[in-house]
Each structure stands twice: as structure tokens, then as C-alpha cells.
Amino acid sequence: MSKSTTVNVVASPRASWRDYYQITKPRVVALLVLTALVGMCLSTPGAIPWQLLVNSMLGIWLLSSAAAAINHIVDEKIDAVMKRTYKRPMPNGKITPFNAIFFACILAFSGFTLLYVAVNPLTAWLTLSGLVGYSVIYTMYLKRATPQNITIGGLAGAIPPLLGWTAMTNEIHGHALLLVLIVFTWTPPHFWALAIHRRDDYAKVNIPMLPVTHGIEFTKTQVLLYTILLFVVCLIPYLVGMSNWLYLVSAVVLNSIFFAYAWKLKFYPEESTAMDTFKFSIVHLMLLFIMLLLDHYLLPV
Ligand code: HEM
Ligand SMILES: CC(C)=CCC/C(C)=C/CC/C(C)=C/COP(=O)(O)OP(=O)(O)O
Secondary structure, three states, X not given: OOOOOOOOOOOOOOOOHHHHHHOOOHHHHHHHHHHHXXXXXXXXXXXXXXXXXXXXXXXXXXXXXXXXXXXXXXOHHHHHHOOOOOOOOOOOOOOOHHHHHHHHHHHHHHHHHHHHHHHOHHHHHHHHHHHHHHHHHHHHHHHHHOOOHHHHHHHHHHOHHHHHHHHHHOOOOHHHHHHHHHHHHHHHXXXXXXXXXXXXXXXXXXXXXXXXXXXXXXXXXXXXXXHHHHHHHHHHHHHOOOOOHHXXXXXXXXXXXXXXXXXXXXXXXXXXXHHHHHHHHHXXXXXXXXXXXXXXXXXOO
């Protein structure tokens, strides 16, 4: 009689393409690429060569996605504990660290090569510095070190308009830096509104986000002050003759709404106000950049 052995194999859930797609933070990267596209279009008065446009957007998209994937790899342990993130593909074991690293390397290598060869080396190096800024300086160091983590780290997420600009012109222009300044000033109220709502998550994993270290009220004041600063910064493109009245009117309306959300958050908060403010921040930036684009093509200065 032959003996049979029963082996209990606990299969780890298999990753699908959707899991890999998820660790690239697709919606964040989509908005980043939109800001890069606006940088590209505003850099040149006329039409832009479509091959250059496609190669630039693809390269920036690949490197930003790689940066997001590295963020998921580095944050696996804290993501496993936080309510907002515990279902992500890394903490739930669908994607192994080895596979994620391999995936991120392919994205980063192909993105860098594409930008270097088909766009220009300046854009390739600047985009790589965005990756290092986000996945190394912000994620590995600043995020765990200081409540000003996102003010400094925000520079990496703000750089895409400059990348779009250099992709077209191969030079760093003051107007491109102005677009970077807009995203840079937008980032603190964008993130702190969410961090107010998720304060306990961050406290649980000892991440020194502003609402954890300085309290909810202080953070709400900062959100309000940043929306005022952002209002002023968003007027500069009109004041320096970079854009026309269509952008000006849109910027005034969008920033007034953002300010109103921040005011409500500070003085008349309801359960949902912090998340409503966070959600509006995304609509704000998206519409602001779309209006910059429409203004550029409909009312050239
Ligand atoms: C250091 C800078 C930033 C921090 C700390 C930050 C933080 C966050 C966090 C924690 C979320 C929630 C993500 C989730 O629950 O999956 C989020 C969502 C989002 N962020 Fe940011 N963000 C930053 C910069 C940016 C930039 C520069 C952009 C685009 C220009 C951006 C666009 C978005 C979008 C579109 C979402 C919604 C994503 C979705 O619904 O899946 N963020 N951000
Ligand atoms: C090349 C280039 C331009 C790179 C840009 C990189 C990039 C994807 C920036 C987005 C910023 C962001 C979503 C930060 C949140 O990280 P978090 O770790 O605080 O948020 P999480 O807890 O949701 O992961």
C-alpha cells in the first residue's frame, strides 16, 4: 500500500495587473501629468510637436509611477496598520517586495531612458530628482522626521510643470517656476485637510504629521493661512502678464471657494468638512490648470 502525504499549502493571493496599477497611485499621477502638460503648452506660443508631447508625458508618467511604487514598498509596515491603507497590495501580501522593486525599476529605467533619449537630458535628470525627492527624501526621511515633511517634500510633487516646460524648451524659465510655486503652496492645505481627518491613523504609527504634533486646531489655522497665501500666489501669473482675464477670474473664484472651505473648517466644522476640503483641493488644482490652458489658447497674451 502506498502512503500518501497531505501538504497544506496556504496560497498567498495572486497579484493582478490592477494591484500593480494601484501602487502607481494612478489618480495622483494623472493630476501630476496634467500639470506637466500645462507646463509644456504654456512654454510655447504655437502648436507643440505631438511626438515630443507624447514622449515627455509618457516619461514623466513612468518615473512618477515608479516613485509612487517605491513609496508603497518603503511604507508597507505603516500602511499595514493604518485604516486608510491596510488593504493596499503590499501590506495584504498580493505583491511581494521583490516584485514591487523589480516593477519600480522597470518603470524608472524605461521612463528615464525615454526622457534622456527622446526628450532631453535636462528633463530626464530633473524628473529623476523628483523621484528621489519623493521616494527617498520625503518617504524615507522627512515623513518620519518632521511635521514640516510635506512642506519640504511637496517640492517633488510640484516639479512637473517645470518638467513639461524643460521638455519643450530645454531651459528653466521663471514662468515655469511660478507654476511650481502654485502647486508647492497648494500642497499643505491639500494634505493637512486629509491629515486632520486621519489624525489617529498617523498617531498610531508614530508619523509626526502636523495634527499629531501640533493639534487639530493649529493645523486648521495653517490650512486657512495657506489658502490665503495660495490665493495671492495664484494671482501672479496674471500680474506678470503670463495669462489673461479668463485665468484671473477662474483663479479668484476657485481660490475663494477653497478659502471658504478652510474658513468653515476652522470656525464652523461639521463631521465631513475636513474631507470635503481635501476633495475640493483636488478639483481646485485640476480646474486651475485646465483654465490656465484654456486661457493660453483662447486669449493669447
Ligand atoms: C508631499 C505632497 C503630497 C502629499 C503628502 C499628498 C498626500 C495625499 C494623500 C495622503 C492622499 C490620499 C491617498 C489615498 O487615500 O490613496 C492624496 C490624494 C491625492 N493627491 Fe495628494 N499629496 C501630495 C501632493 C500631491 C500632488 C503634487 C498632487 C497632484 C498635482 C496630488 C494629487 C492628489 C490626488 C489627485 C489625490 C486623490 C487620489 C485618489 O483619489 O486616488 N497630491 N494625497
Ligand atoms: C518624478 C516625480 C515628479 C515624482 C512625483 C512623485 C509623486 C507620485 C508625488 C505625489 C505625492 C504624494 C501622493 C504624496 C503622498 O505620499 P504619502 O506617503 O504621504 O501618502 P500615502 O500614505 O497615501 O502613501
